[in-house]
Amino acid sequence: MRRSFYSIKKLSRTAACGVLVFSSSLLVNNNNIAHAQQTPPTSLxxxxxxxxxxxxxxxxxxxxxxxxxxxxxxxxxxxxSETESETRGIGAARRWIKEEFDKISTECGGCLEVFFQTKVISGEKRIPNATEVVSVIAIQKGTTDTNRYVMMSGDIDSRVSDVMDSVSDSPGANDNASGVAGTLEAARVLSKHYFAGSIVYAALAGEEQGLFGGKILAEYAKANNWRLKAVLNNDMIGNIEGVNGVINNTTARIFAEGTRNTETADEATYRRFTGGEVDSPSRNLARYIDLMADRYIQNLDTMVVYRLDRFRRGGHHRPFNDLGYPGVRIMETNEHYARQHQDLRTEDGVVYGDTIDGVNFNYAAKLTALNAVSLAGMASAPNPPADVTITGAVQPSTTLSWKPHDDTLTPPINEQLKGYKIYWRLTDAPQWQFSKYVGNVTTATLENVVIDNYFFGVASVSQDGFESPVVFPGAAGAFGE
Known part of the structure; x- marks a missing residue:
């Protein structure tokens, strides 16, 4: 299938945050000082x-x-489970997934690099004997910024009540065939288009046994110096009926951790006096996805949850968070625990098991579409600003500065980058409230906007209006180079 060309000069209009025009004067400083007066306040x-x-x-x-x-x-x-059979077990499943990715790549003229990622694991509580943990990875390379990646993932494996039972039927329809199916579908849709940055589609193995597929891929990304800006882990995106009796196909959750696991003691001290507890790159990634839901997905409202995952539980984004990468978990709002990690049975009138009848396919498509537009928006945008700093203590105005984009990282960056936009919000506001495009500069001052009263950030803007996630100043909010 022939792909349409939307990258760089043919990307469509803007794909980022809404703008509320704020009444204040703006001082832009990049060697030459220019003044720009904003228009009076208007509606969003x-x-x-x-x-x-x-x-x-x-x-x-x-x-x-x-x-x-x-x-x-x-x-x-x-x-x-079984690896030799063509019809049963993890081996047959992963080979089928690879075949699907290969078909998608054929349709787009070989646009995907598809491979098995393998590592032998042994001596673990849930993998005591030597076992080959095999994930299926497909990479759609960007047109200009090939080493900048955003990722969507789902988990291949399933389980019943006994985590070591590898023989009993374990359909895993929602947990997590839904996430893998969503990742395959996102690849089908996005592979028809070109993007400046690269997109990774990952079907990860070994999640139920200890998040091993994610650990292997995160270590691979680190070893190969991937500039990984976003991990969208999809784990259970098909259930709309909660164990609490709520039936709802219009909401979803985005779990996002606070301070980075890799934060140093010095960085923690700085954050204590400047803020950033709720502005990690993972949380600003979640805000970005939340706005994408408002903009592009009908009848879907996302809830950003300020937690790494559900209470004392985990998912395959965590290994990436552990290494400092921005990552979130996207999933249904109302879980049905009788359909998770259960032997197939009926007890006291309650039907247990993760079977196909518990999946709402339209809802799974809705959350898949949310992933797809978020990946496309970020891959179309320039690299997020790096080395963002802020000053303004005991002053009437606030100044933000950032590092110029590195042309050696993203050629030809001058053709893609239009400039930068400053965002700010009240410190108790969950989403960015105010913004101002400041042009292709590296320093901007908001006059009469007092630093003590707001949180601030900066986003990169492409020539066609695609924006990166907002970057909070300092190490607490950094997305890296």
């Missing part, structure tokens, strides 16, 4: 991207259903 106004609306519409619930049914048909996908 959005400029949408034709491309992202198109991408959202291209996601197919029917294709997602077909993929979930195929994954369920393998009987069990337990990490320690």
């Amino acid at each position: 106004s959005y400029t949408d991207s034709v491309l992202l609306h198109q991408i959202a519409k291209e996601v197919s619930a029917d294709r997602i259903e077909q993929d979930i049914r195929t994954l369920v048909s393998f009987g069990t996908r337990h990490t320690l």
